[in-house]
Amino acid sequence: MLEVILPxxxxxxxxxxxxxxxxxxxxxPGLAKAxxxxxxxxxxxxxxxxxxxxxxxxxxxxxKKDEEALGVMRHSCAHIMARAVMRLxxxxxxxxxxxxxxxxxxxxxxxxxxxxxxxxxxxxEMKKIIKEDEPFERIERSxxxxxxxxxxxxxxxxxxHIETGLKDHASMSFYQQGEFIDLCRGPHIPRPKAxxxxxxxxVAGAYWKGDSNNRQLQRxxxxxxxxxxxxxxxxxxxxxAKRRDHRVLGKQLDLFSxxxxxxxxxxxWSPKGTIVRNLLTEFVGEQLKKFEYLPVVTPNIGKVxxxxxxxxxxxxxxxxxxxxxxxxxxxxxxxxxxCPHHIMIYKSRPRSYRELPYRLSEFGTVYxxxxxxxxxxxxxxxxxxxxxxxxxxxxxxxxxxxxxCIQMTQYVLSSLGLTDYRVRLGFRDPDSGKYxxxxxxxxxxxxxxxxxxxxxxITATAEAGEAAFYGPKADFVVNDCLGREWQLGTVQLDYNLxxxxxxxxxxxxxxxxxxxxxxxxxxxxxxxxxxxxxxxEHFAGAFPLWLxxxxxxxxxxxxxxxxxxxxxxxxxxxxxxxxxxxxxxEKIGAKIxxxxxxxxxxxxxxxxxxMEEEAVSVRDRIDGDLGxxxxxxxxxxxxxxxxxxxxxxxxxxxxxxxxxxxATISEGY
Numbered sequence: 001m002l003e004v005i006l007p008x009x010x011x012x013x014x015x016x017x018x019x020x021x022x023x024x025x026x027x028x029p030g031l032a033k034a035x036x037x038x039x040x041x042x043x044x045x046x047x048x049x050x051x052x053x054x055x056x057x058x059x060x061x062x063x064k065k066d067e068e069a070l071g072v073m074r075h076s077c078a079h080i081m082a083r084a085v086m087r088l089x090x091x092x093x094x095x096x097x098x099x100x101x102x103x104x105x106x107x108x109x110x111x112x113x114x115x116x117x118x119x120x121x122x123x124x125e126m127k128k129i130i131k132e133d134e135p136f137e138r139i140e141r142s143x144x145x146x147x148x149x150x151x152x153x154x155x156x157x158x159x160x161h162i163e164t165g166l167k168d169h170a171s172m173s174f175y176q177q178g179e180f181i182d183l184c185r186g187p188h189i190p191r192p193k194a195x196x197x198x199x200x201x202x203v204a205g206a207y208w209k210g211d212s213n214n215r216q217l218q219r220x221x222x223x224x225x226x227x228x229x230x231x232x233x234x235x236x237x238x239x240x241a242k243r244r245d246h247r248v249l250g251k252q253l254d255l256f257s258x259x260x261x262x263x264x265x266x267x268x269w270s271p272k273g274t275i276v277r278n279l280l281t282e283f284v285g286e287q288l289k290k291f292e293y294l295p296v297v298t299p300n301i302g303k304v305x306x307x308x309x310x311x312x313x314x315x316x317x318x319x320x321x322x323x324x325x326x327x328x329x330x331x332x333x334x335x336x337x338x339c340p341h342h343i344m345i346y347k348s349r350p351r352s353y354r355e356l357p358y359r360l361s362e363f364g365t366v367y368x369x370x371x372x373x374x375x376x377x378x379x380x381x382x383x384x385x386x387x388x389x390x391x392x393x394x395x396x397x398x399x400x401x402x403x404x405c406i407q408m409t410q411y412v413l414s415s416l417g418l419t420d421y422r423v424r425l426g427f428r429d430p431d432s433g434k435y436x437x438x439x440x441x442x443x444x445x446x447x448x449x450x451x452x453x454x455x456x457x458i459t460a461t462a463e464a465g466e467a468a469f470y471g472p473k474a475d476f477v478v479n480d481c482l483g484r485e486w487q488l489g490t491v492q493l494d495y496n497l498x499x500x501x502x503x504x505x506x507x508x509x510x511x512x513x514x515x516x517x518x519x520x521x522x523x524x525x526x527x528x529x530x531x532x533x534x535x536x537e538h539f540a541g542a543f544p545l546w547l548x549x550x551x552x553x554x555x556x557x558x559x560x561x562x563x564x565x566x567x568x569x570x571x572x573x574x575x576x577x578x579x580x581x582x583x584x585x586e587k588i589g590a591k592i593x594x595x596x597x598x599x600x601x602x603x604x605x606x607x608x609x610x611m612e613e614e615a616v617s618v619r620d621r622i623d624g625d626l627g628x629x630x631x632x633x634x635x636x637x638x639x640x641x642x643x644x645x646x647x648x649x650x651x652x653x654x655x656x657x658x659x660x661x662x663a664t665i666s667e668g669y
Contacts (some may be wrong), residue, residue: 046187076222083180084125097484103223136188197231198224246536247377272549293361298341319442338364357393378533417647426466437496492521556606
């Protein structure tokens, strides 16, 4: 007998195997018609998934009202798109078609080079398929039968995947819709009529299984929604994201560049970008002094043996640059992490409990060999600088130190207007072998993180499998002004690197006996490159006054006011502002437009009246003309805004125009 527990607490019993759809039909025909998928004990499954024949399960029936159903529908739409492509073009080889954030994609291998000109025809064919409303049917086959199916279909990538990627699977599933059949674990919606609106977004190149040594495929990106209104809102959001693209704005505003001769994923910070970077590091530096961190500097390389002891070399080997071989069998590695170097500073001499907590900080540059297809401007790079720190403390000090790290990260984010975030606790996946250390140590560390968050009133979600290999962590997942999530600051708890099996760290306690310290890894920004990329997009390049590379631009109505304008410029420079003057023989409207496009926070306009009154006409990038002010008054206004780190953000477009707000501190196989 099977007991099905529904979300309202009601129960249904069945003496035979049933599916979510059959449970829905048992409740009523209306619910059966609306049901698209199910959720069994928290796991999303297909409408046709067989529930256990005995025991008890919690079942939620998913309809268009449920967010989880959207992903299931999009996966079905990916199959419809693939089916449409196969109808329109000859010799199509199918790869993978998973859902992703905001939509889905499908990878194809075909002779025809897909382009935007093909999108209308593909979408029209998708419309026909949806109108035909043929059901999605799941087919289970043994390994041998599955291999024969894909061979009969002539799908070479599916053959290779069954023979290699699924070599341990005794059986597998296909989904069929009309003439289209694809190797897929699902789930799918019952019929395509639930798809309300869809749009093909772009085409790009992608390597088979993400390996640059494999054949390059063509990837179609698309999205789908249950109604046209949601699709239109999403497309508007995409257009806004394009306007805020940090790669485009970084070039337009001369903040950074990437040169192929230097290397992919290696950032060249321009003078203006470096100003912002230095301001960010100075800002964090203030907090480091407040919390009594000790600054250190470590090399950009280290012997491979160091990273073998830490575990970084075997665990991160695939994403590291190859070792550098030297004479006498010495091997060096571009530094993938700062922590082993900080550990060796701690270990450079005996330590006493009186020195703890011992807090080391460094803006340390590290290197990871990310795949070229994963690189993305500043947000995914091969060389980046972490605002890194490591705290060595006693067991009794752990929770207080962890709390202070959380508070520092909260302060840093709030000072930049990044107040919409969630805290994700990354715990160990018990079924994974990538973690080091004893189970009891992990349990104690995870419990400590939960206590800290609870005592601070932080609602944190725990996710298994998101821990660092050496310990659990708390990640700050930030929503930008478009609602996109970015994982930025992190605080990690580590009982393993100090252990006897790793670096065997000690301190002499009050009892004059050796004890093992605990490590805390902490980085409020995460990395300066990624943080900068996120800030550019969040602010659309329009940085708040305290962060702007150029804070004020002086504009003269005509050249006869240049002498007075240069005097004002010197006064602003003496007051500590980053300022320049536009003394070109251009009309004032053109000068204002240029400053606006360059996203300068304030413009001081100078004409005859301003010179006569020893004042300036102040123009705000966001609010427009603020009227005439005496120079001391204008300087005081700007000083106050900088001192309070006021964030006045533009929410519409990236041109500096619009409304503002103010803030202070599942895929297939």
